[in-house]
Amino acid sequence: MGGNESAFSLPLWASVLVAAGAGAILDAGFPDRDWWFLAPLGVALMLVALLGRSLGTGLLVGLVAGLSFWLIHIYWITLYLGLVPWFALGGLQSLFFGLGLGLTALVLRHGPRLWPSVWGRVGLVPVIVAGLWTAREAISAVWPYGGFAWGRVALSQSESPFGSLVAWVGLSGLSFILVWLSALAVQLLREPDLAHTLRAAVAVGAVALVLAIPAWPTLPSGTTRLAAVQGNADAGLFAEYSPGQILQDHTSATLPLIGESVDFVVWPENASDIDPTRSAAAAQVLDYISTEMDAPLITGTITQPEDTYFNSSLLWEAGRGAVDVYDKVHPVPFAEYMPDRAFWRPFAPELIDLIARDYGIGTRDNVFNIDGVLAGIAICFDIADDQLVQEMIDSGAQLILAQTNNADFGHTDESVQQLAIARLRAIQTGRTVVNISTVGSSAIITPNGDTLDSLPTFTAGAMVQTVPLSDTITPAMVAGRATEWLLSGLGLAGLALCLGAARRHRR
Structure with missing residues (x-):
């Protein structure tokens, strides 16, 4: 191909x-469909659409791909919140998508000129493309307002043969690998001088090489027996219920367990709709459950220690009350608090005013010591936050309790998308993850990603299981965010070189 921009x-x-x-195909790789093999195909088709494009037309193509993907992927927002938040969040993420693919178009256009040998083009261009994709995901996951760490390509692979790679390279590394394979396939198609058999051999060899990496072995350091309770409570944002009803639902679902020998009981996010630290009646209910189960209780509730509300998880012991508290560190903007309320309110005052109560940002650590068992605590979207997961493992967590309230999203894809994240976190960290919801999808995931137990959605019930604990530190957790920085840096450095080549070409 030599100096040609594209064949x-x-x-x-x-x-x-x-x-x-391509956006629709990429979404089909995620739960609920979970056709994971379609995710890299969707990425490859996006790259094909970018071939020969300038920055301007690449931005347009990228924006269309982003809108197609995001408006399908997060359609669950519309169930209770309507079209405006759906378009707002989907549009913002699509702008990131468009910019990332627009810059990728420059790499696909000028990279082959910068690295004119066949193996330079095949070896370097896909790496730069994958690095740029990783950088775009990394930025949108943390900015603005803490970001939205949803929809990353890696999250489509919770049930795939590629899923075990997260223990080695983390979510950002897995996204990089999948996009690299897609970009490699596209680049090989652009090399007509290579024999068909050689191109096929390189593509198949790359996939085989990646799949040959063995799963990271997780050695148990002990076990604990727990009961995770799903109350099937109507705990949605606009649900109509009498005070104490959600607490009663979870109490009723726990009572049949009395007599079971467990080390602790875990309830979901918002399982106590009355703050037991401020209500003697609610405290008596938790004391009763803890006494009858002869075990501590971990429950979600809304606390207000002073003038600030927090979405909190309590470690409750009969007679002692809340012996430890975790306040959610990453409340969801435009849902749990309204950032820059005065600025945004004129655009949609009725929607903005729905968020009448702003939750504070927690400052406590996210690990509970439950009679010697160190449990990492994740409230709802916390499980998607790379930094919070890193912090709980650094603090010695031996398992992860992911408490969530999916009642707002009904039978949509949101709950299974969140469960997919929990499954990948189990593999990435080498920890059992207990994903417990008010209504589902609730499941206990072992460190190798298998489902030990689960509950039907919108059904009251409990999972009582003996689960493995682990002190294993996977390579992904050792490297932490350094993998993301390295891979993103490769993409940005390659982009800078391509921009230089573009300027020289114009001159």
């Missing part, structure tokens, strides 16, 4: 159509 390029209208279809 293949679609007309702009065709690129836009391919990008729109």
Whole structure:
């Protein structure tokens, strides 16, 4: 191909159509469909749509791909919140998507000129493309307002053969690998001078090499027996219930367990709709459960220690009350608090005013010591936050309790998307993850990603299981965010070189 920008390029209208279809195909790789093999195909089609594109047309193609993916992927927002928040969040994420793919178009256009040898093009261009994708995911996961760490390509692979790689490279590393394989396939198609058999051998060899990496062995350091209770409580944002009803639902679902020998009981986020630290009646209920089960109780509730509300998880012991508290560190913007309320309110005053109570940002650590068992605590979207997961493992967590309230999202894909994140976190950290919801999807995931137990959605019940504990530190947790920085840095450095090549070409 030499100095040619591309051996293949679609007309702009065709690129836009391919990008729109590619976004839908990428979404189909995620739960609920969970056709994981479609995720890298969707990425590859997006890259095909970018071939021969300039920055401007690449931005357009990327924006179309982003809108197609995001508006399908988070359609669950519309169930209670309507179209405006759906378009707002989907539009913001699509802007990130568009910018990332627009810059990727420059790499696909000028990279082959910068690295003119066949193996330079095949070896380096896919790495730069994958690095840019990783950088875009990394930025949108933390910015603005703490970011939205949803929809990363890696999250489509919770049930795939590639899923075990997260123990080695983390979520960002897995996204990099999947996009690299997609970009490699596209780049090989652009190399007509290579024999068909050689191109196929390189593509198949790359996939085989990745899949040959063995799962990281997780050695148990002990066991604990727990009861995780799903109360099937109507705990949605706009649900109508009498005070104490959600607490009663979880109490009723726990009473049949009396007589079971467990080390602790865990309830979901918001399982006590009355703050037991301020209500003697609610405290008596928790004392009763803890006494009858002869075990501590971990429950979610809304606390107000002074003038600030917190979405909290309590470690409750009969007669002692809340012996430890975790306040959610990453409350969800535009849902649990309204950032820059005065600025945003004129755009949609009725929607903004729905968020009448702003939750504070917690400052406590996210690990409970439950009679010697160190449990990492994640409240709802906390499980998607890389830094919070890193902190609980650094603090010695031997298992993870992921408490959530999915009642707002009904039978949509949101709860299974969140469960997929929990499954990947189990593999990544080498820890049992107990994903317990008010309504589902609730499951206990072992460190190798298997489902030990689960509950039907919108059904009251409990999971009582003896689960492994672990002190194993996986390579992903040793490296932490350094993997993300390294891979993103490769992409950005390659982009800078391509921008330099573009300027020289224009001159």
